[in-house]
Amino acid sequence: MYPKSVSQQFDDKRIASDPILFDNACDFLLSKCGAVSHENLNFLFHVYLNAIQDTMKVLLNAQLSVTDKLYRLQDIFQSQQTQKLAQWTGGAEEQKKMLFGQVAQWILSQEEVRSGTGMELAAEMLATMGIYPTQIGGWQDSGVFLLLAKIKDRRMEMGIADAQIVSSTSKSPLLAGLDAGFLIFFRDIVFSILQQEEEKALRQIEDKIAQGTDIPVEYIEAFLILGLNLSAKLEYTDDYIYFKKLQISLLIDLSRTDEARMNLQTGTRFCPMIRIS
Template identity: 30%
Template structure:
């Protein structure tokens, strides 16, 4: 039995010596080490060649160019020459294994007849050389049954994220080859580890930490790759498929766990993206791509709203607002689309074109809008409208939605709707505005038959009625009549309304006045039967009223 170590090193002259020392110090000596120089421009190749010259277990390889692998230098090619019973182990050129790594791992494998054994890792700060954290289990975990793969998933999943820190029986490694996997660079190790774990029947996690991982800002985890967005999705699907294959199902706990993993990956990807030198518009487009993805929406349902706000949405929002750019229409549209994706409830409050306009004109209120400080947003919009001395149709829908969100009383909402209609609302909103006016006035019997147009003509009157102040409403109506001309088609509705309003205000003089106008209208319209009985009733009450007597004579003459 042989353990096959594999390392690819690029410009690693400063870190490779500690990796070399960790392998040479192993208490078990039946190993070989395939060390690949990745086209280094420093002394990495020289270190490897010198080592190979004095220790035949070191097998040197070289790629002419970094990340362009020469035939035969991939681990998939190298393991072809080894037996199924041999073991494969990966080591990064800046990391190390503790001296008893092989001894304890091989013993663990033999005791439990494992295809794969994994150990814990110390995470070392490359600058301070101190331990920043340890990833390990609290007990040995043995995975051999669907139940075990199901129950312990959250505990062993982190060990499927990397190739290092494990011994793999070469028999399970042969089933995986990168040419058959999705073409990704970022996360390829994870994809490979998950694939190999799928091939294994018996897997164990030893509770000890036997590996040291040096955390470097040069790691691919901190570099942007245009395929990284796709990689996050591919890796999520790979983990999902792994559980389906091992357990035939995914329980709710594991589904929520995977949602959290995807959520964390999304945050990390967006943070890396924001730090890149890509143009602002490209960053926005990429974030939009991430958050508009249908699977993203589905997976985020398993993450608490408060956590989404604290770790994802508010940081993105603050980053957007901190750009202080004079945005083109195209950019503001993209930003508004991004915000709509992050905050689904926005679509019920504001249309995308209105949000784009606000981003361009008043970006300072966007955060208040998101935080649902609607009073502040409304005050700022009203101030803006007064300052600019005009009506802005793009604000109309938002103003209405804000009034409703703030539970403004009917008379205030009606005043706004009437103002928007009279100011000339966009044709696309006309029916919606009229429908909302009808919805409000239908609540009040006195004005429900008034109609939208007359309600807007007498908007102040209608508002007083909604407040229950009929006297003030009648005074306003009488005052309005002095400078208004009522069209013939609206005359009947107007007079009926005037009579009913006078009655509600308990103003008998106004009621009699408008009754006379109403009866004269009926006679002129040849509706004598309707007029006759009502005139008789009035004459009984006011037998000496000359106007009612004259109205009766007009009917007799007709």
């Protein structure tokens, strides 16, 4: 094909035409056969895959801004037909995997996505493709984590992207052992820690407490321990005492009196001014 041929020229109508042709073919089979067989559906999805592959190739080579390309890619991935294609397992898996991988690579290489302005669009498309990156060239860990958090927002199924989310924070000792649910719930704090803005993270924790933020019961203890660890690392004695008191009070409320006593003894050894009121 020649670059200047009609088939290689981008037009917005091209994006709309691919799903229309797919639906028209389905409607034709329904009218003639009363149903679309599994074999016919596989064939139609294969045709549709080839169609959007050509459309994406032309789009990415078009003389458009990166932002315009991202929005038009989003149009493709938002269509019901592409959503169904992403879940389709009837054949051509390698072709689909390769196409999605190439598109994802292009998306993640764009500065507009890395800088944040196109991250929402990227997250939506990656969620559709089922791609959860843990390492991206040129990206900081904080950016990868934030992207995964946004993908998770769109794919709430149990376990989706959890391992990748934990992996993206694994380099920080402060975040070791925390599960994906905790990391996502406190994403602003986690992001600050990954940005090595530990004092900011500590103040974010204290602000949540001061504002009476509703925190899931299963996260409260780890939340206070994170505050303790940040205080200790920053050598902020007053903050450490504050979190130690909260931790001991929580243990007492949970009837874990032996642990509370041990924490009190440990706390007074290092900070003699600790007193539980």
